[in-house]
Amino acid sequence: MNDATDENARKAGPSSGGTIRILQLYPDELGVTGDAGNVDVLRIRLERSGHTVAIETHRPGASLGTEPDLVVIGNGPLSALRRVLPDALRHRLTIAEWAQRVPFFAVGAGLELLCARIHDSSGDLDGLGVLGAEAHRGRRRRVGYAIAETDEGTITGFEDQATELTGVQTRFATIVRDVTGPASRPDGVRTSTIIGTLLQGPLLPLNPLLADHLAGAAARHAGITYVPDASLAHYDRLAAHATERMRSHVASVFTTIQ
Amino acid sequence: MRRSLAILLGRLARFATRLRGGGSAFPGYLVRKIWPRFIEDVSAQWSHGVIFVLGSNGKSTTTHMVSELLRAHGLKVFTNPTGANLPQGIASAMLSEVTVSGRLPADVAVLEVDEAFSVDLAQLLRPRTVLMLNCQVDQLYRFYETERVADMMLDASVLASENIVTNREDPLLSQVGSRLGSRSTPRVSYFGASDDVLRASKHGLLGAPDFRDETAESRPVALGEVRSFGGRDATIAVGDESITVELPARGLHYAVDAAAASATASLVLGSTFDSASVIEAFATMRPAYGRGEVIPFGDESVEFVMFKNGPSLQLNLDSLLTPPQQVMFALDEGTPDISWIYDVSFDSLDHVDVVTGEKAWQVALRLEYAGVPVGSVEPDLEKAIELMRRMPSPTEDRKLWFVNYEQMMLARKFLGFPDLETRL
Numbered sequence: 001m002n003d004a005t006d007e008n009a010r011k012a013g014p015s016s017g018g019t020i021r022i023l024q025l026y027p028d029e030l031g032v033t034g035d036a037g038n039v040d041v042l043r044i045r046l047e048r049s050g051h052t053v054a055i056e057t058h059r060p061g062a063s064l065g066t067e068p069d070l071v072v073i074g075n076g077p078l079s080a081l082r083r084v085l086p087d088a089l090r091h092r093l094t095i096a097e098w099a100q101r102v103p104f105f106a107v108g109a110g111l112e113l114l115c116a117r118i119h120d121s122s123g124d125l126d127g128l129g130v131l132g133a134e135a136h137r138g139r140r141r142r143v144g145y146a147i148a149e150t151d152e153g154t155i156t157g158f159e160d161q162a163t164e165l166t167g168v169q170t171r172f173a174t175i176v177r178d179v180t181g182p183a184s185r186p187d188g189v190r191t192s193t194i195i196g197t198l199l200q201g202p203l204l205p206l207n208p209l210l211a212d213h214l215a216g217a218a219a220r221h222a223g224i225t226y227v228p229d230a231s232l233a234h235y236d237r238l239a240a241h242a243t244e245r246m247r248s249h250v251a252s253v254f255t256t257i258q
Numbered sequence: 259m260r261r262s263l264a265i266l267l268g269r270l271a272r273f274a275t276r277l278r279g280g281g282s283a284f285p286g287y288l289v290r291k292i293w294p295r296f297i298e299d300v301s302a303q304w305s306h307g308v309i310f311v312l313g314s315n316g317k318s319t320t321t322h323m324v325s326e327l328l329r330a331h332g333l334k335v336f337t338n339p340t341g342a343n344l345p346q347g348i349a350s351a352m353l354s355e356v357t358v359s360g361r362l363p364a365d366v367a368v369l370e371v372d373e374a375f376s377v378d379l380a381q382l383l384r385p386r387t388v389l390m391l392n393c394q395v396d397q398l399y400r401f402y403e404t405e406r407v408a409d410m411m412l413d414a415s416v417l418a419s420e421n422i423v424t425n426r427e428d429p430l431l432s433q434v435g436s437r438l439g440s441r442s443t444p445r446v447s448y449f450g451a452s453d454d455v456l457r458a459s460k461h462g463l464l465g466a467p468d469f470r471d472e473t474a475e476s477r478p479v480a481l482g483e484v485r486s487f488g489g490r491d492a493t494i495a496v497g498d499e500s501i502t503v504e505l506p507a508r509g510l511h512y513a514v515d516a517a518a519a520s521a522t523a524s525l526v527l528g529s530t531f532d533s534a535s536v537i538e539a540f541a542t543m544r545p546a547y548g549r550g551e552v553i554p555f556g557d558e559s560v561e562f563v564m565f566k567n568g569p570s571l572q573l574n575l576d577s578l579l580t581p582p583q584q585v586m587f588a589l590d591e592g593t594p595d596i597s598w599i600y601d602v603s604f605d606s607l608d609h610v611d612v613v614t615g616e617k618a619w620q621v622a623l624r625l626e627y628a629g630v631p632v633g634s635v636e637p638d639l640e641k642a643i644e645l646m647r648r649m650p651s652p653t654e655d656r657k658l659w660f661v662n663y664e665q666m667m668l669a670r671k672f673l674g675f676p677d678l679e680t681r682l
Contacts, residue, residue, distance in 0.1 A: 029469060032395050032404075037600025041627060077403040079469035143594070158595055200597045205623055238626060238635075242619035245637070249591060249616065 019052045020222045023068035026076075026084045027057050030110050033160075034202040035074025038105065038211075041204045042070070045215050049229040060087035064094055067102060070218035071095075075108030075200060078120060078137065085125060088113055092128050099130045103217035104194040107203070108161060111135070111188060111196035115165070131196065132167050133189050139164040144179035145250040146199060148187055155207040156243040157199035165189065172197050177250055193217075206243055208236045261360045264293035268353045286349030297349055297382050300356055306333060306366035306526055307419075308383045310376065312411045313391025314466075315570045316515045317343070317370040318546040319506070320391055323519035325368045330539035331527055336364035343372045345379055366526065373407050376414035388418040388444075389522045391515065393430045394569040395466045395598065404466040405430065412437055418444040421525045423518065426450035426480050429468035436471075447525060449482035449518040451510070458487075459510050460576040461603070464569035482521030487513045489579065496520045501533045503540035507550020509577030511570070516540065548666040552656065553675055556647060560657040560673075564666050568598035574660070581608040583652035585660065587625075588639060590615035592664030604628040611649065614642030615665050639668055 024031075024039050043053045058064055060083070088095070098104075104114070112118050112135040115127040120137040127135070141162040148155050150173040159178065165188070172188030172195055188197035195214070197203065204211040212228050219226035268289030275284055290296050301308055306328075311321045325335045338351040348369060356362045371379050380388070393408040408430035415422045416437050424431045426448035435446050456462055486493045490505045492513035501520065505512040524531040545551045548564045565571035587610050589596065596617060604625060611633040613622045618637040625632050636642040646657060661669060670676060 028467065031601070032598070033595075034597035034600030037597070037624070037627070040600065044627060077405060077469070079403065079405050083469040158597060160595055200595075202597050202600050205600070205627055206620070235623065235626060238619055238623040241635070242617075242623050245616065245619055 018222075018224065019054050020046055020070070020218050020224065021054045021056060021068040022070045022072060022218060023056045023058060023065070025058050025071060025073045025088070025110070026060065026080075027074070028059065029080035029084045030076040030108075030113070031074040032077070032080075033075040033108065033200040035072070035107060035110075037202040038074070038107070038204040039072050041202075041211050042072075042215050042218065044235075045208075045211055045228060045232055046219065046226065048231055049215075049226060051219065051224060051226070060084055064091050067098055069102065069221040070214065071098065071102055071104045071106075073104070073106040073110030073113060075110060077109070078122070081109045081113060081118070082125070085113070085127075088128055089126070095128055096130050099191075099193055102193060102221055103214060104196070105204075105214055106194065106196040107200060108163075108198055111198065112137075112163065114189075114194065114196060116167070131189055131191070131194065132169065133165050134167050136164045136166065138162055142178065145246045146175050146183075146187075147177040147247055147250060148173035148175045148199065150174075150210070151190070152207075152209045152213050155199070155203065155210055156246050157197075157201040157203045157206060158246075159199060161198045163198060173199070177247075179251055181251055205235070206239055206246075208232070208239055261293050261299075262358050264289045264296065265353065265356055265358055265360065267292065268350075272350065272353060283344065283346035283350055285353050286346035286351075289353055290346070290349055297345070297352065298384075300352055300360060300362050301367060301383050303362060304336070304364055304367055307386035308367045308369060309522065309526065310380065310383075310385040310388045310414065310418075311368065311370045311391065312373060312376050312388065312414060314373070314394040314396040314407065315566060316391045316511060319512065319549050320389065320515045320519050321368055321370040322546045323506075323515060323540075323543065324389070324522050326539045326543050327519055327523040327536055328366055328368065328526065330535040331523070331530060331532065333365040334363060336362060336367040338369050343370050344375050345382065348379070348383075371414075373410045376410055377417070380414045380417040384419060385417070386419050387421040387423060387522060387525060388415040389423040389518060390415055390425060390428075390431045390434070391518060392425050392428050392463065392569075393466050394464060394567060396567045396569075405470060408466070416441075416444070420444055421522075422446045423481070423522050423525065424448060425463075425465070425514070425518070426477060427456065427463050427514075428465040430466060433468065433471060447481040447521055448478050449514070449521045450477075450480040451484040451487070451514055451517070455484050455487050455510070455513075460605075461572055463510070463514065464572055480517070480521070481524065482517035482519075484510070484513045484517050489577075492516055494520055496524050496531075496533070496536075499533050501536050503537055505540070506543045506545040509550075509573055511573040511577075512550070548661070548663075548670070553670065553673055555657065555673060558651045558657065560646075560659050562666055562669070563658060563660050564663060565660060566593070566663060568601050571599075571660070572602050575602070575604065575606040578606040580654075581606060582655055582658040584646070584649055584657045585610045586612045586614060586642060586646050586657070587621055587660045588613075588615045588642070588665035588669065589617045589621050589662050590639075590664050591617065593617070593662045596620060599624045600627075604630045609633065612636060612642045612645050614639050615662070639665060640672055643669065643672055
């Protein structure tokens with residue numbers, strides 16, 4: 001993931017027929033919750049299914065390159081969000097234009113970055129405004145496993161966040177169960193191209209149906225049809241066991257964390 | 259009179275809670291109810307004062323190292339068992355050694371302190387020296403943001419009356435000087451590893467990055483510096499002296515802990531610091547409980563490698579020179595959030611025989627995506643241990659068990675080496 005290979009990948013970009021290009025924004029700053037795992041899982045699923053994948057990264061100060069087939073933005077602390085924000089704002093128009101066509105997967109602070117405004121007791125920040133929603137940090141903290149319903153089906157993840165979103169047109173998911181028991185509260189944002197969530201885990205290895213949805217969207221943008229290879233069932237069996245355990249532990253753990 | 263009563267009642271409470279099984283903070287609470295300045299008054303007796311050991315990772319190991327180094331120089335050391343690093347726990351630990359007249363015969367106290375309570379405890383115990391090991395991305399579910407943890411440690415360190423010893427290679431903790439402004443006390447000393455040693459490491463020391471401060475300060479000279487390192491051998495420069503020591507466990511993080519402990523000991527001991535005593539102390543040092551500890555297992559033995567977060571797991575994996583022949587990996591709900599497991603590189607393993615603990619399936623999923631084949635998944639630790647027992651002894655090394663804290667305690671119990679650590 002050094003800059004030289006990034007540069008090569010970028011040059012190879014649009015003219016390299018058949019390559020699906022996944023761009024991760026700010027992996028050093030927004031990547032503390034295993035976000036590289038989400039990217040890895042997309043790469044492995046696409047590669048196993050016969051496609052060539054290029055993982056590219058964008059770091060502050062670098063040029064943004066050409067339009068990728070999928071943008072992934074991970075999670076990080078507020079200090080990291082502050083650190084990347086000036087660079088992100090410089091590329092605001094390009095990112096907003098991409099979001100018209102390119103699928104995005106944004107987690108935690110990565111989702112907050114796409115919002116119009118980020119409210120925090122230490123001061124408010126302008127986000128990229130790709131989404132109309134606003135993020136309010138420092139609300140009630142939620143920690144623990146969570147089960148959510150989405151358009152793709154039921155997903156399971158780990159919540160560790162204190163952000164409330166307002167002005168959301170379409171939510172990504174409805175949390176139906178968390179450490180407090182049955183629930184019905186919104187998570188994240190969904191548009192025709194963007195999936196933004198406050199759920200981590202990381203989410204994609206645990207929820208292959210969501211990973212395949214995103215892999216399919218990336219492939220489609222590259223003009224390719226993605227059909228998950230049968231060998232991926234090996235991972236999916238492990239994921240099914242893992243999430244089954246998480247669901248059975250959802251109410252019984254982490255309730256005492258201060 | 260009132261003090262003796264406090265101690266007697268505290269002792270009685272301690273006896274009762276131990277009969278009930280396990281340690282408790284209650285005796286510490288009780289004694290402080292009757293003798294509110296118990297901690298302050300007892301700690302004031304120690305001629306060499308109090309040393310705090312703070313950090314995301316390595317507190318127990320380094321507390322143990324500092325204690326052993328000071329003992330090797332003839333000092334009588336009071337220290338707290340791991341886990342007793344909150345105020346009432348420390349009071350309970352003191353209670354176990356204090357005489358009825360309120361004396362605790364020791365020259366110095368070396369205490370590991372939980373980050374979240376470090377400021378409160380510094381106000382109570384007035385440490386002369388605060389040693390800060392590292393600030394890693396750790397327990398985000400508890401601390402929310404890494405900078406908050408760094409601030410807790412930094413705020414406590416500036417309360418030291420004489421010395422701050424901090425990690426030069428840690429982006430956040432190395433900035434402590436800026437907190438002191440023009441103050442000349444406490445004095446700041448550093449420990450670290452030489453450029454060559456850092457370059458040779460697979461992933462470095464993995465301190466959390468500092469996103470707040472723009473300017474990278476020049477590297478100050480370290481009082482204790484790892485100059486060379488391989489397996490369990492390390493050469494550490496302490497001031498002008500070069501000391502080659504045998505580490506209690508494998509890994510660069512242990513070498514850096516040893517540099518931190520040696521630097522701290524040299525500050526506490528001054529001119530009586532003697533490198534021969536340091537070498538002797540390291541040669542006879544046992545690993546801290548569960549950290550690189552070797553425990554008998556039938557006719558063979560197992561090595562416990564404990565990890566608590568991504569950086570500590572990575573540093574332990576990086577310490578392996580060749581892929582181990584037999585590996586068990588145990589992780590349970592004692593570690594709530596394991597999303598970081600996808601940030602860890604498992605290149606040092608070519609397989610894992612058994613994955614266990616409540617999170618076994620999540621771990622197996624990660625390992626398989628990392629290209630590390632998993633032999634079997636058995637969430638029940640006791641059954642997993644039986645699977646490991648049935649495997650023939652490895653021909654070249656020991657059975658290696660990667661464990662989080664809770665699984666380490668449980669595995670020790672199943673192996674017949676019960677919980678010594680919470681003994682207060």
